[in-house]
Amino acid sequence: xxxSPPAQTARTPSxxxxxxxxxxxxxxxxxxxxxxxxxxAAQASILAGGVALYAMNLYFTAALLPSIVEDIGGARYYAWxxxxxxxxxxxxxxxxxxxxxxxxxxxxYLTGFLVFAGGAGLTAASPSMEALIVGRIVQxxxxxxxxxxGYAVIRxxxxxxxxxxxxxxxxxxxxxxxxxxxxxxxxxxxLGLWRxxxxxxxxxxxxLAVTARRVLPGPSGTGRPAEPLPLxxxxxxTLAAATFSISSTVPRGWATVLCIALGLALLxxxxxxxxxxxxxxxxxLTYRRGNHLxxxxxxxxxxxxxxxxxxxxxxFGQELGGLSPLAAGFLGATVSVGWTSAQLFSVNLRSERxxxxxxxxxxxxxxxxLLAYGLxxxxxxxxxxxxxWAVVLVAGGTGIGVAxxxxxxxxxxxxxxxxxxxxAAAGLNTTQLIAFSVSSALAGTLVSVGGDSTLDGARFMVxxxxxxxxxxxxxxxxxxxxxxxxxx
Numbered sequence: 001x002x003x004s005p006p007a008q009t010a011r012t013p014s015x016x017x018x019x020x021x022x023x024x025x026x027x028x029x030x031x032x033x034x035x036x037x038x039x040x041a042a043q044a045s046i047l048a049g050g051v052a053l054y055a056m057n058l059y060f061t062a063a064l065l066p067s068i069v070e071d072i073g074g075a076r077y078y079a080w081x082x083x084x085x086x087x088x089x090x091x092x093x094x095x096x097x098x099x100x101x102x103x104x105x106x107x108x109y110l111t112g113f114l115v116f117a118g119g120a121g122l123t124a125a126s127p128s129m130e131a132l133i134v135g136r137i138v139q140x141x142x143x144x145x146x147x148x149x150g151y152a153v154i155r156x157x158x159x160x161x162x163x164x165x166x167x168x169x170x171x172x173x174x175x176x177x178x179x180x181x182x183x184x185x186x187x188x189x190x191l192g193l194w195r196x197x198x199x200x201x202x203x204x205x206x207x208l209a210v211t212a213r214r215v216l217p218g219p220s221g222t223g224r225p226a227e228p229l230p231l232x233x234x235x236x237x238t239l240a241a242a243t244f245s246i247s248s249t250v251p252r253g254w255a256t257v258l259c260i261a262l263g264l265a266l267l268x269x270x271x272x273x274x275x276x277x278x279x280x281x282x283x284x285l286t287y288r289r290g291n292h293l294x295x296x297x298x299x300x301x302x303x304x305x306x307x308x309x310x311x312x313x314x315x316f317g318q319e320l321g322g323l324s325p326l327a328a329g330f331l332g333a334t335v336s337v338g339w340t341s342a343q344l345f346s347v348n349l350r351s352e353r354x355x356x357x358x359x360x361x362x363x364x365x366x367x368x369x370l371l372a373y374g375l376x377x378x379x380x381x382x383x384x385x386x387x388x389w390a391v392v393l394v395a396g397g398t399g400i401g402v403a404x405x406x407x408x409x410x411x412x413x414x415x416x417x418x419x420x421x422x423x424a425a426a427g428l429n430t431t432q433l434i435a436f437s438v439s440s441a442l443a444g445t446l447v448s449v450g451g452d453s454t455l456d457g458a459r460f461m462v463x464x465x466x467x468x469x470x471x472x473x474x475x476x477x478x479x480x481x482x483x484x485x486x487x488x
Contacts, residue, residue: 035158035165042215043157046109048169049208050146053116054089055177056184057143057201061085061136063185064194071194074129083245084133085140086437090241092144093430094234094281096152097423099145104219105153106212112149113209116142117202124198135198142205148429152422155412157216167408168347175340175397178310178333186329230279233270237281240266241434247441252448260441267434281430283423285415293414293424295478296407297431299363302472303400304435305465306366308443309373310335312461313393319454320379321386334390338369338397339404346402355406356480362403363472369396370469374462379455403476410479439465 035044061081069075092112099108119139126132150170158166188197240263247259274280275287286293310332317328349355372392376385411424446464450457 032165035162035169040158040162042211044166044169046208046212046216047150047153047157047166048173049204050109050112051150051170051173052176053201053204053208054143054147055174056181057139057177058082058085059177059181060185060197060201063182064189064197067189067192067194068132069129072126072128072132074132077129077133080133081129081136083242084137085143086245086433087238087242088137088140089144089147090430090433090437091234091238092141093148093426093433094237095229096145096148096426096429098229100149100152100156100422100426102219104217105149105156106216106218108145109149109153109212109216110209112142112145113205113212114142116146117205117209118142120198120202120205124195124202144429144433147433148426151408151412151428152426153216155418155421155425163409163412164405165347167412168343168405171343171401171404171408172340174307175333175336178336179340182329182333228279230274230277230281232273233277233279233281236266236270236273237430237434240270241437244437244441247445252445256441256445256448260438260445263438263441267438282427283415283420285420285424286427290481291414292479292481293411293427295475295481296411296414297427298475299359299407299472299479300404300428300431301435301438302363302469302475303366303404304432305439305442305468306370306396306400307335307339308436308439309370309393309462309465311440311443312447312458316377316454316458317386317389320377320458321381321389323386331386331390331393334393335369335397335400338394339400340397342398342401343405344401347405349406358402359406359410359476359480360473362399363469363476365399365402366396366472367399367466367469369393369399370462370466372396374459374466377455377458377462407479439468442468 034040065078065081069078096108099111103111116139119135119137119142122135122138123132124135126135150173151167154163154166154170185197188194243259243263243266247256247263250256250259270281274282280287282297283293285291286297313334314328314332317323317331321328321331323331346358349358369392373389373396376388376392378385381389408425408428411428412421414424415421443461443465446461447457449460
């Protein structure tokens, strides 16, 4: 084990903001204007930009893959383009808190952006699908760091009065990725410039890397020794992510069920390893009796389950609503539209009571939106019915948006310990990645239960995932309970 590098003597603008006198903090508005002011705009752009690159890249590649396969072949490896990226991102996300402890926000972000840029360059230059998958794995390593740092660095880069708005901004980037990624990827595909699309990602990542190195703080200089890697937890969680991802590539039926069952068993093994281990992926607070952090993570997982309906909504829009591929793609983004727009207003909630109410109501609103969408399903839907689909899906996304920023900040405030607080924030992204993997596999399985009937598949998926989001009403209530907050 090594000691953390010494602290930098110069204080960055973000550190000055974080350690400003209380009188100054109380006098500041803590609003959007301050977040995007000259003092904090660069930091906010890095936090948001890293997550936006990650999210956009997911949908970007989905739109480009048909053109890529047509150019370099490798159709049999189609699913592994996403699987390799996801597994690498999960591994990197679990290392975020250790990167921060060892190198500080500036160098941790620099590493994430440059690794992502390197992967984008490898992808752009790929002569074969096998080489492209290698590039995607490297991109996933950088992307997992960027996405996790987006939450974890809020505590360090910004004063506490801006945490809620910064969390809302970072969370909104997932919705922005859903909207921008497919359209931009489709544009490059139409122009026959799929390699140029990844060169654009490379350029954006390098620009953000330069900015991060300039404005973010270095190592904290606490002198705290670095924790050893929790190898058992890392291996079990990586295998679980791989198993859930692979479940979407095997023939539907018993093979899918076995993959999901094995994935759940590996997740259970991960929890047991975490509870008994001296070094952990998630904060040790998560496993303390009476602490509410575990319920925050479970509520985040519920929201991710609702978001994964977007994977199949475009298919239902085309086959049940007769929409064009472009219109169906926009229908698939409606949950993210509700999510993104609602949280921009939700961050204005000031009182603890209002924030708690938003957290409690969020899962119920999401579930109601999903169930309404399922009940409105029919073959050969009219234009008016398709419009109703969009309305209830936006409403469901609103349930995510009103609560998510406040859940994020509640996780950040779960401890006064700086290292554990960073780990708690990074755990939000780890939870998202695992939940996306699990719910994606479940969604595919539920659709396949419908057999040749798209209508039946749509109903099974929506009602099945809706049944899971119901549990979010209980976990959200538990997340508001105040338990032990100190370090373990």
